[in-house]
Amino acid sequence: MSTAQPEHKPRVVTTRSVMNMKKTGERISVLTAYDFLVARYLDQVGIDIILVGDSLGNVVQGHETTLPVTVDDMIYHAKAVKRAVKNALIVVDMPFMSYQNSLDEAVRNCGRVMKEVGVGAVKLEGGAFIADIVRHLVEIGIPVMGHLGLTPQAINKFGTYEVRATEKSEADRLLRDAKSLQDAGVFSIVLEKIPTKLAKRVTEALDVPTIGIGAGPHCNGQVLVVYDMLGLTEEFKPRFVRRYGELAGEMRKAFTRYIKDVKSGDFPTTKESY
Ligand code: KIV
Secondary structure, eight states: OOOTSSOOOOOOOOHHHHHHHHHHHHHHEEEESSHHHHHHHHTTTTSSEEEEEEEEEHHHTTSSSSSOOOHHHHHHHHHHHHHHSSSSEEEOOTTSSSSSSSSSHHHHHHHHHHHHHHHSEOOOOGGGGGGGHHHHHTTTTTTTTEESSSSSGGGGHHOOOOOOSSSHHEEEEHHHHHHHHHHHHHHHEEEESSSSSHHHHHHHHHHOEEEESSSSTTSSSEEEEEHHHTTTTTOOOTTOOOOSHHHHHHHHHHHHHHHHHHHHHHOOOOOOOO
């Protein structure tokens, strides 16, 4: 039997089917991708959602924060991902200052992503203060995923990447934010780095699915940054990242062997030449 066959039955994932997965109790698998090949492998093995995250600012572009990422950057990477994907729902992060300033700007920038790339949805960070923008986007046909808790675009306000909403007042506000996003029409909400108990409370209070990252096991789905789970970002070791590979070491080994083979003249052989 060929090992290349995926073990899952391919199915096209939509925002509607993601919402339905909460009803049926099926957990939602989400990983990020920023390029064609990673997106292709994720899609081949049946990932439900591919998030073109603005985390590309950190892991692809090498910035300290996600703030410098532009709408053009997101469109460039999302187009590469889109070319690879047949079944997964593609969600694109809207970068810092592409939607917060005015409804006009939000519509223009989210509209560009939908029109120029052809993805299924966008993701916006923030709570009640962006609910009107979310409502309008959803009304005009742009599905939105919310993002609460540790929202990296607000890092300069928080001053730290520590767990959010450990205090009752912030936890209560997060729950209110989640409800206003749901009322505004989001199809799901990412909960990042919040206490397990709070994530459970929010998940139980909502009809739309929650997708956790550092938010414990009670969320309706889980998301990780793909380079973290592959072990490529080897210095980054928060407890919520489970490593499914150690690719940094593998890459260094391969590069070292290549350099040695070139230096020694062992590569290329006659078989590797024309
Ligand atoms: O940008 C990103 O990759 C994200 C996930 C970590 C949720 O927002």
